[in-house]
Amino acid sequence: MVLTLIPNELSSSKHCYQKINIKKAALSRGSFFYVSIKKKYSFFLNIEYRTRNIDIQKVTLLPVLTQLRDNNxxxxxxxxxxxxxxxxxxxxxxxxxxxxxxxxxxxxxxxxxxxxxxxxxxxxxxxxxxxxxxxxxxxxxxxxxxxxxxxxxxxxxxxxxxxxxxxxxxxxxxxxxxxxxxxxxxxxxxxxxxxxxxxxxxxxxxxxxxxxxxxxxxxxxxxxxxxxxxxxxxxxxxxxxxxxxxxxxxxxxxxxxxxxxxxxxxxxxxxxxxxxxxxxxxxxxxxxxxxxxxxxxxxxxxxxxxxxxxxxxxxxxxxx
Amino acid sequence: MVHRTNYRTTLYANFVLFEKSHNCNSDYIDYMKKNRNREIEQREVVIKLENINKTFSLKDKNTDTIREKVLGIFSKNKKRQLKALDNINLEVRKGEFLGIIGRNGSGKSTLLKVIIGAIRPDKGGIVTTNGRIMRMSLAMGFDPNLTARENVYLNATILGLTFKEITGKFDEIIDFAELHNFVDTQVKFFSRGMKSRLAFAVAVHAEADIFLMDEFFGGVGDAKFKEKSEQVFEESFIEGRTIIHVSHQFRTIRDHCNRVILMDKGSIIAMGRPNQVIPVYRKLLNLEKEVDLDMEEN
Structure with a gap:
């Protein structure tokens, strides 16, 4: 399954656009999915999994700011x-x-x-x-x-x-x-x-x-x-x-x-x-x-x- | 002068109301209702279950203490494997009203718990959901020691609403549940009907996308509340709200469901329109007489 990662408005740098192949089984639980991406980009990105939109994942460079803004x-x-x-x-x-x-x-x-x-x-x-x-x-x-x-x-x-x-x-x-x-x-x-x-x-x-x-x-x-x-x-x-x-x-x-x-x-x-x-x-x-x-x-x-x-x-x- | 303007505004208001209720929306709603089944087939899938198996291992003795674990080395404790769900594949589309029927212990509630993520299926099973899910059942979802206000805030914030949004909707929720005098009363003093009204009001106004109703309207709620909930059910298809209804109340299922699943011993044995599946259930129960299934529950 191919997922396209779409950047948040806050960070518009080019390297935010990524295509990542993820095993289908990983989709079964949010946490698995979260972990599997996070391993690859753990140092400079915070990737947020939301069940609401399965296709669109948010990629941000300022994790704390976005959490305050659009996540409760x-x-x-x-x-x-x-x-x-x-x-x-x-x-x-x-x-x-x-x-x-x-x-x-x-x-x-x-x-x-x-x-x-x-x-x-x-x-x-x-x-x-x-x-x-x-x-x-x-x-x-x-x-x-x-x-x-x-x-x-x-x-x-x-x-x-x-x-x-x-x-x-x-x-x-x-x-x-x-x-x-x-x-x-x-x-x-x-x-x-x-x-x-x-x-x-x-x-x-x-x-x-x-x-x-x-x-x-x-x-x-x-x-x-x-x-x-x-x-x-x-x-x-x-x-x-x-x-x-x-x-x-x-x-x-x-x-x-x-x-x-x-x-x-x-x-x-x-x-x-x-x-x-x-x-x-x-x-x-x-x-x-x-x-x-x-x-x-x-x-x-x-x-x-x-x-x-x-x-x-x-x-x-x-x-x- | 004053009289005239008043007269005019009321007339105009009445006209708008009339138009809203009779002309504009109702045509659209009628059209949508007629073509509901065809419309739904084109919509996106919100719940997808693939290869769901769930085995519970039951022990005859309780072994969750240290003493029993130590003694258990010497005496063999019988382990029974109970297959609660057996190879379930299911797709539910947006706006569907899916009924699940079956005998007690056929795995209906377990299926709902798997969908909400409280129980993890056995290896190989995949659960995909899209939307905010709320499961409603009697006597759950609320902390009895908290007040109604705190419970509403707690449930809505976990559903994903911000404080600002909840405060904006709070009056609507209380209006819907008709609990004006009990906002700051602890929920443990509530009757069953009041609790279920509150849970339903939160789910409707906090805009949960998927309702999982676990024998929720089992004989509670007066006629007025029933009328309100019927209205919600009728609008749910247009608003894109998905409802899964586990129930023994066949009137609701006959009236609202576009699809019904019959479960037995953990697997789906029949799926189709209500008038196709309910006779199968009747046959399964081996009812000789023509018993009204609704009466059975009450």
Whole structure:
């Protein structure tokens, strides 16, 4: 089957006109098709598959701009995330404030336990604890929600055709909303303690990106495993609990860095938390080896998850 | 002065309305209806199914937990292969109203799920679709914990509409569904009829190109809503909207379908005009008496 690729109005350069032979079988699913072209021109083109017009494919040089203009994908993800976030606090009288109250209460409990019962000798312990808690909270919440996602959104998958991976992006963004609330709370506490804003806070973008990729990868992987093994939900609860104590959240990070270095290589969240504290709280440069290691870890995990997801996730409707 | 202008405008408005309803469109519509079958044959194919097979492997025991998987190594679990769809080839053209009938468990719903992409067919099967598809069935497509407004936005945005377009059409959707007082009510408090009205309204106004109706009008909807939906069905051919209707309600199928498929045990055993296929179904059911098939369902 021969398809003619017609360029978008935005890009009128000549090399956009291409004729590509594609195996007929590849047409059966949008994603296959998408992948098969994308391999050839992945670096300079973004080719968009739309079921609406099978003959006309859009070839653009500015993917982000066109997405904003004529595809509602961003809007869709935004709405899915917004509704997801809102739904959790729907019937509660305090509503969205629970997003703030929950981590604050946790923080207070841990703070009293570890200043009065087991005193720690860490400067600015409150902020040290709080920053670790909100990152871990984001990680735990994001991955736990991802496990059940294919089941909770089955009603949409069964009734309308769309790219199902949008659901995962949306649920991660919804977890980001909660993180935002928590981070504002952290910021207020840090102002009370008199810790100013360091310019190294800009590293937060890189570090947060790493953990978002990590959460996205893990939730896709777990959701796919959940189709075949329903136990994974309880198993992951235990892993999250063990991970909480294996991560330097309430104790000084010298323990993992010096005594048990394998922990922070097994668990990338540890490295991220250490680096966020170094940059946001102490105003130092991050540990570059941890930064690079975590980024590579998250990237590889995401690619594996995507591969597994593409291969097995289509069984979701019949098995769940 | 005022009186006269008022009089004139109303007269003119009436005249335009009269002309619209009686002269201009109706001739065209009548012509199109008469030649519907011939017209459709010249239109483009919107759904193409080639070599569709689907085998479900059913296990007698549940093996989706770790404990069962470990124990399952020693005890052999019987696996049954169930062929839900057996070598299905089908072409549906734009504007067709295709009815699918068959006994329970003959693979009708599975076929719709394959078309929408929720279930992937076995190797070798090719599904090609062209257009925005929406599958409608009772009690699905909506999140019970969200309000009607949120559900409309969610469904329409997934169908591919932008927020601006949805906001423009929102009042029309609510008008059509007659849910003015329940816009911000959670869908879990809705009755079945209200839910199905809302789903249908979204599909019509969000301009889904292909409707897959999975026993959608099974005894719900009052006379007024039925009238509205009949109107939609009649216009659908002219507007190029394709409808696949899985139903046991033979009145709708007899009145609207231009083609009917009879499925049994996962394969298509008869295809043709409603008056050709419905007798075959009667024979399949082995009905001795001349039972009205519509009454059977209700």
């Amino acid at each position: 994908r961003l809007e869709r993800i935004w709405l899915l995330a917004k509704i997801d976030f809102k739904k959790r606090y729907y019937d509660n009288s305090l509503g969205i404030f629970w997003a703030l109250i929950n981590p604050l209460c946790r923080f207070v409990v841990y703070y009293f336990a570890f200043t009065y019962i087991f005193p720690q000798r860490i400067p600015n312990y409150a902020l040290y604890l709080f920053s670790g808690l909100i990152i871990w909270f984001f990680f735990a919440q994001g991955t736990k929600k991802g496990i059940k996602l294919l089941k909770t959104k089955k009603y949409l998958i069964e009734s309308i055709q769309f790219k199902h991976s949008d659901l995962f992006i949306a649920s991660t963004i919804s977890a980001c909303y909660s993180f935002m609330f928590n981070f504002i709370a952290y910021f207020i506490v840090s102002l009370i303690y008199g810790v100013g804003v360091h310019p190294t806070i800009l590293w937060l973008f890189v570090l947060f990106f790493t953990i978002v990729v990590l959460v996205l990868g893990i939730s896709m992987l777990l959701a796919t495993i959940n189709i075949y093994l329903r136990d994974i939900e309880h198993l992951w609860d235990i892993v999250v609990l063990a991970g909480f104590w294996a991560t330097p959240i309430i104790y000084p990070h010298e323990i993992t860095m010096v005594k048990l270095p394998f922990l922070q290589y097994l668990n990338p969240v540890a490295g991220i938390i250490i680096n966020i504290r170094e940059t946001v709280l102490n105003g130092n440069a991050p540990y570059y080896h941890l930064l690079v290691y975590d980024l590579v870890y998250a990237g590889i995990l995401f690619l594996i998850a995507k591969f597994v997801y593409n291969k097995f996730a289509h069984k979701a409707v019949e098995k769940l």
